Amino acid sequence: MRIRTFDDYQQAYQQSVEDPEAFWAGVAQEFQWRKPWTKTLQWNFTEPNIKWFVGGKLNITENCLDRHLAERGDQPAIIWEPNDPHEAGVTLTYRMLHDQVCRMANVLKRNGVGKGDRVCVYMPMVPELAIAVLACARIGAIHSVVFGGFSAQSIADRINDAQCRLVITADGAYRGNKEIPLKSVVDDALIGCPSVEKVIVMTRTRTPVAMLKGRDVWMEQELKQVTADCPAEEMDAEDVLFILYTSGSTGKPKGVVHTCGGYMVYAAYTFENVFQYEPGQVHFCTADIGWITGHSYIVYGPLACGATSLLFEGVPTYPDAGRFWDIVDKHQVNILYTAPTAIRSLMGFGLDKVENHDLSSLKVLGSVGEPINAEAWHWYDDHIGKNRCPIVDTWWQTETGGMLISPIAGVTKTKPTYATLPLPGVQPMLVDENGKEIEGNGVSGNLCMKFPWPGILRTTWGDHERCRQTYFSTYPGLYFTGDGCLRDEDGYYRITGRVDDVLNVSGHRIGTAEVENAINMHTGVVESAVVGYPHDIKGQGIYAYVIADAMPADHDADLTKRDILATVSRVIGPIAKPDKIQFVSGLPKTRSGKIMRRILRKIAEGDTSNLGDTTTLLDPAVVDEIKAGAV
Ligand code: PRX
Numbered sequence: 001m002r003i004r005t006f007d008d009y010q011q012a013y014q015q016s017v018e019d020p021e022a023f024w025a026g027v028a029q030e031f032q033w034r035k036p037w038t039k040t041l042q043w044n045f046t047e048p049n050i051k052w053f054v055g056g057k058l059n060i061t062e063n064c065l066d067r068h069l070a071e072r073g074d075q076p077a078i079i080w081e082p083n084d085p086h087e088a089g090v091t092l093t094y095r096m097l098h099d100q101v102c103r104m105a106n107v108l109k110r111n112g113v114g115k116g117d118r119v120c121v122y123m124p125m126v127p128e129l130a131i132a133v134l135a136c137a138r139i140g141a142i143h144s145v146v147f148g149g150f151s152a153q154s155i156a157d158r159i160n161d162a163q164c165r166l167v168i169t170a171d172g173a174y175r176g177n178k179e180i181p182l183k184s185v186v187d188d189a190l191i192g193c194p195s196v197e198k199v200i201v202m203t204r205t206r207t208p209v210a211m212l213k214g215r216d217v218w219m220e221q222e223l224k225q226v227t228a229d230c231p232a233e234e235m236d237a238e239d240v241l242f243i244l245y246t247s248g249s250t251g252k253p254k255g256v257v258h259t260c261g262g263y264m265v266y267a268a269y270t271f272e273n274v275f276q277y278e279p280g281q282v283h284f285c286t287a288d289i290g291w292i293t294g295h296s297y298i299v300y301g302p303l304a305c306g307a308t309s310l311l312f313e314g315v316p317t318y319p320d321a322g323r324f325w326d327i328v329d330k331h332q333v334n335i336l337y338t339a340p341t342a343i344r345s346l347m348g349f350g351l352d353k354v355e356n357h358d359l360s361s362l363k364v365l366g367s368v369g370e371p372i373n374a375e376a377w378h379w380y381d382d383h384i385g386k387n388r389c390p391i392v393d394t395w396w397q398t399e400t401g402g403m404l405i406s407p408i409a410g411v412t413k414t415k416p417t418y419a420t421l422p423l424p425g426v427q428p429m430l431v432d433e434n435g436k437e438i439e440g441n442g443v444s445g446n447l448c449m450k451f452p453w454p455g456i457l458r459t460t461w462g463d464h465e466r467c468r469q470t471y472f473s474t475y476p477g478l479y480f481t482g483d484g485c486l487r488d489e490d491g492y493y494r495i496t497g498r499v500d501d502v503l504n505v506s507g508h509r510i511g512t513a514e515v516e517n518a519i520n521m522h523t524g525v526v527e528s529a530v531v532g533y534p535h536d537i538k539g540q541g542i543y544a545y546v547i548a549d550a551m552p553a554d555h556d557a558d559l560t561k562r563d564i565l566a567t568v569s570r571v572i573g574p575i576a577k578p579d580k581i582q583f584v585s586g587l588p589k590t591r592s593g594k595i596m597r598r599i600l601r602k603i604a605e606g607d608t609s610n611l612g613d614t615t616t617l618l619d620p621a622v623v624d625e626i627k628a629g630a631v
Pocket of ligand 1: 246292293367368369370371372393394395396397398399419481482483495496497498504507508509
């Protein structure tokens with residue numbers, strides 16, 4: 001099933017469209033199933049109801065671990081690079097990882113977790129995070145990983161939504177020169193989480209933590225009580241593997257649900273083909289496991305393919321902006337997969353940070369999470385890949401489980417800023433506002449998918465109707481991505497960004513409504529409106545227009561702004577803090593009370609020349625005031 005040439009790609013693509021079931025059955029049979037499936041695909045996009053490999057039984061950890069032991073038991077599965085370059089790292093072979101996953105799985109069982117139970121994981125980027133995730137999968141527990149930068153409130157919301165029974169965390173986390181008190185954040189969260197019975201705490205920073213009798217246990221002590229014998233639970237292909245929360249244009253984040261069989265097949269297939277992974281190569285994905293990129297391309301995809309996956313605890317600028325290149329050099333990394341925001345930020349530090357490192361091991365470069373601008377693309381190509389490494393600009397989403405539109409390294413001719421062509425099994429369609437298909441090339445529209453692939457989300461946890469409404473109702477019969485897209489004369493796709501009220505800040509997906517709700521929780525705030533604006537490094541910055549109940553005088557305004565930032569940090573987390581806050585006396589609203597975001601976006605972009613028709617506004621004068629006070 002391995003694509004080696006563009007002809008292979010075209011053939012695979014054609015088969016995947018003409019006979020998707022035969023195509024995916026062919027891919028899936030390369031994995032280890034306890035029991036074969038009886039029907040490859042059942043689906044409709046109306047309910048929606050999507051099932052792949054119906055009746056098939058498997059355990060994803062047998063595919064990620066046990067299956068490799070005979071042939072590559074002593075090959076590194078995970079190479080861990082700590083935050084501090086002077087601290088010793090860890091290399092876990094497949095045999096060691098298998099052993100540790102089984103032990104951790106037994107710890108979970110000992111603490112009352114069984115098949116179908118939900119486990120919240122709030123951890124630093126250490127091997128134990130990957131081990132925790134795999135241990136859940138081993139026993140059929142459903143993991144919900146929460147990124148270590150989220151606030152107590154965000155954790156509590158996620159725990160309560162999924163009714164998690166247990167939390168796995170650490171005393172603290174190191175990120176660059178910061179130390180984050182994870183356990184203490186969890187303690188705050190758990191005040192409002194009655195479903196949680198146990199907390200397993202790993203030692204990382206050894207910062208003092210409160211340990212509650214009957215609830216909190218040390219991971220290291222628990223591990224001493226168990227053996228490494230843990231047979232994998234037999235799972236149905238459609239049993240839930242994990243929940244991952246992500247932001248949308250309305251309400252609280254939704255729990256995107258992925259299932260065992262289809263997700264595994266899709267993550268592995270895309271990993272192997274897009275990166276053209278060769279046995280023995282070292283793959284370095286710089287994402288955090290708290291996001292989908294980490295789930296699919298640090299943990300499941302690479303391990304299902306028997307690859308060596310590098311896991312990095314720190315940040316690209318610590319101890320200096322040469323850290324990524326240092327890691328590439330030190331571990332002879334072959335595939336580097338990172339986000340445009342990281343590239344843009346590192347570009348700013350100049351070439352001397354790059355040039356004193358040997359980057360000749362690199363074979364493939366990847367980009368993900370947001371549109372990559374031409375300048376960053378070329379810098380990556382010239383200075384990191386030295387014009388000899390294909391760049392794969394991979395477009396996908398939490399909901400898609402794996403990459404959907406991407407070049408295949410060395411196979412698909414690349415074009416800066418283009419995600420290029422759909423992968424086999426992916427059937428994109430551009431539609432206009434009314435849902436009418438836009439055919440032909442040299443066109444743009446809203447990006448939809450007309451046929452399922454194995455990694456597509458199945459539901460949103462606890463609320464199937466929300467899944468239907470969010471993704472399958474805007475254009476009946478289609479999956480709507482929320483992205484705008486153009487298809488050029490060559491049929492190449494370029495993703496232009498979200499067309500809904502979702503921001504992409506440094507590759508992090510943030511709903512404007514979520515940020516507004518957080519700002520509105522500040523005692524002095526009456527109302528707010530949040531929009532994105534172009535930001536040189538982050539891609540998008542967050543601009544907040546705030547109506548305060550008493551317009552702060554100049555000398556108080558800064559303080560109030562800082563209070564608002566602190567409020568947002570508390571409610572969501574530091575990643576959602578606005579970059580700019582403007583106090584206004586009113587917002588541009590239509591007579592029906594709808595905020596005209598189009599106008600606010602223009603002002604935030606600094607483009608006030610043509611604000612379009614403002615005559616339908618309740619109070620057009622407010623626009624002049626906002627224009628005059630723009631920050
Ligand atoms: O707008 C697209 C953007 O990120 C969104 C998905 O965010 P999330 O679910 O957090 O997953 C990110 C990692 C897969 C998309 O709707 N996006 C992601 N990759 C690209 C991209 N935009 C342009 N080009 C990409 N390569």
